[in-house]
Amino acid sequence: MKEPVVIKANNFGILIILDKDLGFDSLLEAVGNKFKESANFFGNADMAVAFDGRKLTFEEEEQIIQAIIDNSSLNVVCTVDHDPIREAQFKAKLDQIAVSKDMSLAKIHKGNFRSGKMMEFDTGVIIIGDINPGAKVSSKGSIIVLGSLKGEVAAGIDGNNDAFIIALDMNPIQLRIGASIGRCSDDSETYSKAKDLEPKVAFVENNTICIENLDKNALDSLRL
Template sequence: MNNSVVIKGNKNGIVVVLDKNIEFDELKNCLIEKFTSASKFFENANMAISFEGRKLSDNEEREILDVIDKETELNIVCVIDNDELRQQYFKNAVDTKIAESCAHSGQFYKGTLRSGQVLESESSIIILGDVNPGGKVIAKGNVVVLGSLKGNIFAGAGGDEDAFVVAIEMDPMQIRIGSVIARCSDSTTKSKLKKSEAKIAYVEDGNIYIEKLEKDVLSDIRV
């Protein structure tokens, strides 16, 4: 049996142990074989993933994630960096799609938006920081908060109900998309919105829905 790739799983995620002594192309073939044979165990599962045994470059990690995406129905929601146990981060493919959708016609803002501050954009905007309670963002396009969202957000301010809002920590006071408004309840919404878990808010059938940021959800979003 070829043990160049070993998959260890638990209820929270999977650990992929990689042989450091073989060429990467050979390792990819082993990955394809291993995940193809194990695909039935991962059907539509949402899991975190971590890699051990071999130092991977960003490109190599992306290629491995692409193999997993192609060979299984496993939804990778985050990659854990075992070297420093850093905070969970967006899966590369998801992160790239979000950045591209905003960067093509949007802008970046770096910093924390504090109470009383208002940030306006004529297009989409990516915020590299937090939106604190009392802070407000108004954008004619999409809003992506690469931090904590606890203030007020108005996306699609020109009437675009196809706009969306994404945040690493989604705990807003109010979200408005186009003409649709949703106010988060202290007693119900906060218990449902897990801290440090990327979520997306969008309009469907006249209502605003907030869901975990996953590949299947992104594929339905119009950009």
């Protein structure tokens, strides 16, 4: 007997093949039963989903996704249309979502970074402590330093020029945001050392790293 619902999975998503002749209410029940049986196998992973076998209206697609959620621990993060290179599309969609959730998933690190210490974060990071000369911190997202920044930091290392760097005391050896780099020896138009103790924010504007006092106007201009 032909299965009304067939699930095929790859590393980044799930292809659900649906019987084109079965009534929708019966199909919806079959989807729920199928994912209830497979709940332990999939766990609570983030997955993209694609449908094949029959055309679905937006409302039908939403009902099927809800049936999946109700009968498993999967987090359906997006749906992808049928395509021969679907696996690559799944990965691209999930990568976009990871970037958009960057600061909501920011990690917190407590402690000082002493000379010679290097650390890279795959999200944004909030550092409670100092980054001393000779230390280096890199992040795919933005970096917030609740302390003195006197070493090297690189934000948006995967090419994210919208990343920013905030420090309570900003006097770094080098800053990098996306593809832009500023050093303490550069001229004042490109980069300037902060000699006071006012909180500062560094961001990219016209391919140049700019540093301003951290006030409401500066915060409003940041792209999260």
